[in-house]
Amino acid sequence: MSKGIAITGMGIISAIGNNVAENYDALINGKKGITRVDNIETIQREEIMVGEVKFTNDQFIAQLNLPPENNYSRTAMLGVIAAKEAIADAGITDIKKHKTGIISGTSVGGMDMTEKYYYEYLTDKETQKYIESHHAGDSTQKIAEQLGIEESLVTTISTACSSAANAIMLGARLIKSGKLDRVLVGGADCLSKFTINGFKTLMILSDTYNTPFDENRKGLNLGEAAAFLVLESDAVVKSENKRVLAYVKGYGNANDAFHQTASSDNGDGATLAMEKALKVAGLKPSEIDYINAHGTATGNNDLSEGRAILRIFGDDLPEFSSTKAYTGHTLAAAGAIEAVYSVLALQNNVIFPNLNFKTPMKEFSMIPQTELKKKELNTVLSNSLGFGGNCSAVLFSKEA
Amino acid sequence: MKKVYINSIASISPQKTFDNTIFLDEIIDYNDTVIFVQDPDYKQYIPPAAARRMAKGIKMGVVASKIAMNEAGIETVDAIITGTGMGCMIDSEKFVSAIIDNNEQYLTPTSFIQSTHNTVAGQIALGMECKAYNFTYVHSAISFESALLDAKMQLENEEAQHILVGGVEELGEHTTKVHRLINHIKPEAVTISEVLDSKTEGAVFSEGTNFFVVSNEKTNSCYAELVAVETFNTLQKEKVSEAIETFLKENNLKAADIDVVVFGNNGDVDFDGFYNQLSEGIFSKTQQVFYKHLVGENNTVSAFGVWLASKILKTQSIPKIVKINNVNPSKIKTVLCYNQYRGQNHSLVLLKK
Numbered sequence: 001m002s003k004g005i006a007i008t009g010m011g012i013i014s015a016i017g018n019n020v021a022e023n024y025d026a027l028i029n030g031k032k033g034i035t036r037v038d039n040i041e042t043i044q045r046e047e048i049m050v051g052e053v054k055f056t057n058d059q060f061i062a063q064l065n066l067p068p069e070n071n072y073s074r075t076a077m078l079g080v081i082a083a084k085e086a087i088a089d090a091g092i093t094d095i096k097k098h099k100t101g102i103i104s105g106t107s108v109g110g111m112d113m114t115e116k117y118y119y120e121y122l123t124d125k126e127t128q129k130y131i132e133s134h135h136a137g138d139s140t141q142k143i144a145e146q147l148g149i150e151e152s153l154v155t156t157i158s159t160a161c162s163s164a165a166n167a168i169m170l171g172a173r174l175i176k177s178g179k180l181d182r183v184l185v186g187g188a189d190c191l192s193k194f195t196i197n198g199f200k201t202l203m204i205l206s207d208t209y210n211t212p213f214d215e216n217r218k219g220l221n222l223g224e225a226a227a228f229l230v231l232e233s234d235a236v237v238k239s240e241n242k243r244v245l246a247y248v249k250g251y252g253n254a255n256d257a258f259h260q261t262a263s264s265d266n267g268d269g270a271t272l273a274m275e276k277a278l279k280v281a282g283l284k285p286s287e288i289d290y291i292n293a294h295g296t297a298t299g300n301n302d303l304s305e306g307r308a309i310l311r312i313f314g315d316d317l318p319e320f321s322s323t324k325a326y327t328g329h330t331l332a333a334a335g336a337i338e339a340v341y342s343v344l345a346l347q348n349n350v351i352f353p354n355l356n357f358k359t360p361m362k363e364f365s366m367i368p369q370t371e372l373k374k375k376e377l378n379t380v381l382s383n384s385l386g387f388g389g390n391c392s393a394v395l396f397s398k399e400a
Numbered sequence: 401m402k403k404v405y406i407n408s409i410a411s412i413s414p415q416k417t418f419d420n421t422i423f424l425d426e427i428i429d430y431n432d433t434v435i436f437v438q439d440p441d442y443k444q445y446i447p448p449a450a451a452r453r454m455a456k457g458i459k460m461g462v463v464a465s466k467i468a469m470n471e472a473g474i475e476t477v478d479a480i481i482t483g484t485g486m487g488c489m490i491d492s493e494k495f496v497s498a499i500i501d502n503n504e505q506y507l508t509p510t511s512f513i514q515s516t517h518n519t520v521a522g523q524i525a526l527g528m529e530c531k532a533y534n535f536t537y538v539h540s541a542i543s544f545e546s547a548l549l550d551a552k553m554q555l556e557n558e559e560a561q562h563i564l565v566g567g568v569e570e571l572g573e574h575t576t577k578v579h580r581l582i583n584h585i586k587p588e589a590v591t592i593s594e595v596l597d598s599k600t601e602g603a604v605f606s607e608g609t610n611f612f613v614v615s616n617e618k619t620n621s622c623y624a625e626l627v628a629v630e631t632f633n634t635l636q637k638e639k640v641s642e643a644i645e646t647f648l649k650e651n652n653l654k655a656a657d658i659d660v661v662v663f664g665n666n667g668d669v670d671f672d673g674f675y676n677q678l679s680e681g682i683f684s685k686t687q688q689v690f691y692k693h694l695v696g697e698n699n700t701v702s703a704f705g706v707w708l709a710s711k712i713l714k715t716q717s718i719p720k721i722v723k724i725n726n727v728n729p730s731k732i733k734t735v736l737c738y739n740q741y742r743g744q745n746h747s748l749v750l751l752k753k
Contacts, residue, residue, distance in 0.1 A: 043504045102633075107516060109538075115496050121578045131578050135486055135699075136517060137539035141744065144633050151643065154633035155546040158487070158517035158538040166535060170550065177553050194492075197499050198512035255480070255525040255534035261513050272531055387513070388522025390534055 002280060004247025004400045005172040006237045007229050009090025011082040012340045014225035014327045015051035019085055024344050027352045028372055032326045034209050034221050042193055048205050050191060051223025051328025053078065064146075071129040073110035076139035078226035078333075079188035083143045086184060090230035091242070098181035098236055101153035102144050103171045104228075105163025105187030107332040109136035112192045139188055153180060158332065160386030161294070162253075163187050164227070165335030165394050169251040171231050181236050186228030186336035195222055195331065202261065204298045210329075212295035212322035213302050213368045215359040220296040223328025227336035229343070246343045249379065249397035250283065252276025256389035262300050267308025269391035270294075270383060274312045277393040283379060285313050288395075290351050290375070292338050292382040293368070295322020296329045305385060306366050319369040321354035335384035335392065342380040342396045349377050401556045402616035404626040406751070410467035410566075411707045412437050412460045413608040413695040420471055423711050424719040427694065429593075433586045434576055434605045435696045440467075446527075454514075454523070455490045456607065457570035461520035462527055464611040465564055469528075471621050472613035478560035479533035480521050481551050482568060483543030485699020487517035489572030497574070520568050533560070541741035542631040543567060544703040545749065548614075549629040555616040566611030567700025576605060584742075586667070592721075595667035595693040603666040606696025610703035612710075623710035624735070624751040627651055632746040637674055640746070641682050644738065647748050655682040659729045660712055662705045664739030666692040674740055679724065688724035702739040706749055709735040713753045 012019065015033025016026035026033065037050045039057075055063070060077040061070065072080075083102075087095070113130035120127045132138065140156045153174070157166045164187025171185035189195075199205050199222060206219035237244060254276065256269025263269070278285060291313075294305055309320065323341050330337050345351060354368035378399065384392045411417035415428055418440035428438065437460065442451050445463045454462065461482065469475070494511040513519075518536040525534050533554070537546035544567035551563040579585050586602045595604060614626060628651050635643055648654055661683045663675040679688055689712070695704050712718055716732055733753045740746040 106538075111492075111496075115499065118496055118500055118574070121581065128578070128582055131582050134575075135538070135540055137485065137543070137745070140539065141633060150634045151632045151639070153631055154539070155537055155542060155631065156539040158536050159521075159534070160516050160518055170535075173553060177557065179549075179553070193499055193504065194496060194512075197504050197507055198495065198509070198515075201507045201509035201512055253533045253535070255522070255531050257525045257529050257531045260519070260522060260526070261509075268531060386518070387516055388518040388534070388536075389525055390518055390522070 002282060004249040004397055005175050005231050006244045007246050007248060007343060008232045008242045008244060009086045009230035010340050010343060011085025011089060012227040012337060013053055013078055013081045014337055015053060015223055016326050020340065026326065027341065030353060030355060032355055034328060037191065040191055040193060042196055044196055044200060047207050049209060049221045051221055052191060053224055071133045072142060073133050073139060074112045074190035075106055075108055075110065075188045076142040078190055078224065079104060079139050079143045080146045082186065082226035083147060083184055083228045086228040086230050087147060095148045100149055100182040101180045102140055102149060102184045103155055103167040104140040104143065105157045105167040105332040106136050106139055106189055107158050107160055107163060108189045108192050108195060110134040110138055111194045112190050115193050159390040160388055161331050161334055162384040162386040162390040162392040163332035165384035165392035166253060168248060168335065168339055168394050169253060169392065172248040172251060175231055175233050182232045184228050184230055187333040188226035189224060189331040189333045191222060191224040206297065209356050210297035210325055211356040212297040212324055212354055213306065213361060214357050215361045217297045217299065217302060219298050221328035223330040225327060225330040225333045225337050227333060227340045229339055246346045247397045247400050248394065250277040250281025250395035252280065252393045254391050256391055258389060261387050263304035263385060265304060267304040269389055270305050270308035270385055271311045273391040273393040277395045281395045286316050288318050288379050288381050289377045290318055290345060290380045291320035292342050292380060293320050293322045294383040294385045295324055297324060301385060303363055305383060306364055310364060319351050319373060321352055321369045323352055325355035338382045339394060342382045345380050346377050346396060346398050350374055402558055404552050404555045405615055405618045406612050406623045406626055406710050407615050407619045408468045408471035408613040408621050409623060409707050409710050410464040410611045411704060412440060412464050413704055414438060414606055415694050418467060423715055424721060427721050429591055431589045431591045433589055434571065437608050455488055457488050457568050458520055458523050460609040461566065461568040462523055464609045465524045465566060468564060468611040468613050472619060474562055476528055476530050477532060477562045477564045479554060479563040480524050480530060481535045481547040481563060481565050482521040483537040483547040483700050484517055484568050485540045485543045486569060487538060488515050488519050489570055489575050491515040493572040493574045540699055541702060541739060541745040542747050544700040545629055545631050545747040551614050552626055552629055555614060562613055562615045564611060565614055566609060567703035568609040569607055569698035569700050571605065571607045592693045596665060598667045599669050601668060601670055603668050603697035606698050608695060608698060608701060610707045624713040624753060627750040627752050630748045634744060635746045640674055641678060644748065651750055658686050658734050658736045659732045660687045660689060660735045662709050662735060662737040663688060663690045664692060664702055664705060665690045666697040671743055687727040687729055689718060689722040690724055691722055702747060705737040705739060709737055709751050713751060
């Protein structure tokens with residue numbers, strides 16, 4: 001059984017709160033953050049609901065004290081806010097004291113500015129500063145700059161909706177192998193016309209509140225968010241007598257190899273990812289106390305993931321819920337958002353409800369946890385499944 | 401810890417590099433600011449109907465991965481890890497422009513589906529029916545090196561035996577147009593012999609892909625041992641030599657032990673100084689080679705540097721066209737690749753015979 005990697009800090013900004021405390025408050029009080037979209041002008045406004053962070057870009061610029069000539073995408077600004085909270089939460093005052101890296105996940109990157117100024121770039125010199133912030137790595141570079149992380153391992157993963165889960169996985173492996181002493185892992189994605197219209201063409205956007213694992217689910221609500229966790233080596237935790245929030249105990253990554261966007265009927269990829277995570281953690285399915293499911297509320301995901309969960313847990317199914325009804329599907333950031341929620345669940349011994357659930361799916365008798373539930377939790381499994389068949393599972397534990 | 405070997409290579413680049421039996425024997429000259437790949441016969445590898453549906457990056461990536469798998473003589477792998485700095489630009493541009501041009505109406509999902517960065521790795525997995533670990537790194541000029549580092553860690557720790565690693569980059573017309581505006585692309589056409597001395601800003605942009613099978617056991621086709629990979633998000637010019645010497649020291653080497661150093665010069669007058677200081681400094685007595693005059697600049701072109709280093713180690717020969725100086729070591733045992741892009745995202749890759 002392998003030892004877990006310590007999580008010593010976390011930060012988050014999502015539709016249900018601008019920091020960890022606000023997110024927790026919304027989670028336990030059943031306050032969802034799903035509304036009409038305000039910050040993006042789109043003709044889809046009346047047809048979709050989103051999980052939007054209500055600050056405008058200008059408000060973020062003021063909050064972060066960025067100079068007027070800055071070229072931050074919204075993804076980068078969300079990322080910086082969550083990353084700074086995580087670093088402060090971990091009590092890190094000297095970032096250079098240990099070998100510190102960043103692994104972030106994003107799928108939108110700087111697309112929000114690209115779609116805004118696509119043709120303006122050709123004629124308006126003022127807008128051209130954003131050309132360089134289009135690529136996915138830019139937001140991560142900016143987070144590193146804001147935190148003063150230099151001459152280090154800073155990289156970005158884009159595996160669609162499993163990106164941040166994979167960032168956590170890579171970070172844990174980098175600490176295990178001694179490449180880094182400390183690593184900030186997570187992800188950031190902002191809302192964009194690109195993703196709104198992309199998912200619209202796939203006909204998987206709900207026109208109302210998303211209802212994970214419900215028979216009558218109509219699709220997902222897109223969301224925007226960022227979350228980061230600080231992982232530290234045993235040596236750092238020991239030498240600085242650090243408070244440990246929880247541990248990354250196991251992780252698994254597999255590819256469904258079924259279809260470019262759809263998941264296989266039996267959830268082969270998700271099953272493999274969960275199996276691997278359990279194996280790395282050295283735990284049996286019966287030792288899992290709660291599953292934070294991917295549960296996007298699309299017809300395809302919830303059926304495929306549900307079947308995969310049943311293949312692993314059978315009759316011994318622990319409580320499970322999807323928190324997407326609160327935040328919407330925050331794409332590449334989802335794995336990090338739900339990692340923060342998993343850690344909060346462990347810390348507070350509480351299972352967050354799967355909101356909006358009414359009717360069990362006809363294919364199986366799985367019923368998510370629909371009310372807030374107090375339960376002694378030692379282990380939480382969090383799934384993240386994405387386009388391109390990318391399936392990931394991360395296992396969090398209270399004890400190393 | 402297990403040693404890691406590069407057991408096969410595959411390159412589709414602006415030179416005829418898709419055939420592993422030759423080594424830059426015939427050079428294609430260009431006189432341009434943007435250059436495209438020499439296409440292999442894609443039909444040999446993918447059915448024409450499927451090829452037609454694939455964007456350039458997917459097509460190149462799928463075919464290069466097949467060339468690499470064939471040479472390694474294996475059917476499947478324990479992980480597929482790709483790097484792409486810009487992702488699937490062609491489909492991204494198609495979808496963004498359709499959104500704007502048609503005011504968010506009459507859109508179809510194909511280009512959206514193919515626009516995601518992980519499309520190439522996903523398509524390779526689909527084609528191989530490979531349900532293994534599947535990752536895509538998207539961090540500018542170190543996207544490929546991130547993939548390589550990930551693979552190396554898994555192989556050393558015996559979490560995997562064979563891994564397919566690659567980098568792929570395609571050119572989008574609009575992206576090229578806007579990068580001209582901010583002088584990331586050279587203002588005037590240059591031939592391959594003029595690139596380094598062009599004394600102008602920007603680079604010659606290109607498309608291309610390079611794939612490798614890396615394993616923790618040597619096969620007959622083996623090219624080199626992959627000794628170390630390191631990346632730096634930032635590195636001031638004055639600190640590059642020191643960073644390289646520290647990296648070499650960690651691998652029990654000094655600058656003088658390097659037989660060939662592979663530089664990522666692209667002829668950008670603002671940034672070639674990062675390499676020039678090494679040519680005149682710690683590597684002044686070392687055989688120096690470069691390649692971006694032949695294959696242009698893109699976010700994962702540093703994988704071509706690793707391709708070149710692998711070829712040099714296996715064939716023990718250095719094509720004249722890539723030589724910066726003439727030290728001509730009699731035996732080539734150790735090769736170091738150094739790359740950076742616009743002063744950021746530096747990488748070091750160390751290979752041994």
